[in-house]
Amino acid sequence: MPQTQGVSSVKLYLAYKDVLQVDDVSLLKDMRVCRERGLRVCLHCENGDVIRQLVDEARAAGRLSPDQHAATRPEPVEAEAVYRALCLTEITGCSLYVVHVSTGRALKLIREAQRRGLPVTAETCPQYLLLDESLYGLAGFEAAKYVMSPPLRRQKNQAALWRGLADHSLSCVGSDHCSFNYVGQKDLGKTDFSRIPNGAPGVENRFGLLFTHGVAAGRLSLTDFAAAVSTNAAKLFGLYPRKGALAAGSDADIVAWDPVRRAIISARTQQQNADYNAYEGMEQIGAVRDVWLRGRRAVRDGVVQPGPLGEYLPRQPVKSGEEIGCFSLQ
């Protein structure tokens, strides 16, 4: 197996033209290399050429407010890119992980590809499960807090994404945490939506929101919850069973979750380094009591303990096709 220095995934973009976007030929070639070297391709699926054209048209027409972010990235822009990526997966046999799936339509394409045996897995994020496009109607510049890509969608997509977690066509819930501040960063686009930095903070709330609206609401079993927030990511990205399992020989990474406590989510009380919270005012059922990181106490009675945290872990290469047995559809 060629050496990849413990790297077993890359993220590529079909959006962000002239910045990050790869064209189809580059993606085809990259997928071939990744398949050979045991890397999973994580792909941002939105058609960047179409978005660029829609953005140019909006600006030329003087439509410059933050709600235009969503208007220039409509749902088919995601579905088209997902379908294109699935076709290249079929041609190359490369393992594909579709990041931050936001629509039922895109998920349907992914599920159908999984049923045909293609090595494709996918994630969604709390913002697509819980927030919707009506937030772009907020007065003033408030909507800029929700400028992220893909944008928030029509509410009916939420039920489809919850179903995807329950039937395992979605393997993981990521945060897509991108903590631009409202003051000093988001306001770069005050007079032009296309200059608003894309992304929102959320890493701190992923676990609690999924517990509250998944487990406590009866949509997800505790087992599926643990798989979606931890185990499946460890398996897909080459860290299992060191991570993602409570077992002899695994790292002692343990969260003790108090399911009774309740809290109101607020930027005033958050730990993450941002000046707003996209879920401000929402109730969370349960709270972190203690966290052990490699056996060392990282949170004690809800209080973060100072000390060294992350360390580099070389990961196992991906074997294309192994995700099929791992995440059989129900």
Ligand SMILES: [Zn+2]
């Ligand atoms: Zn992305």
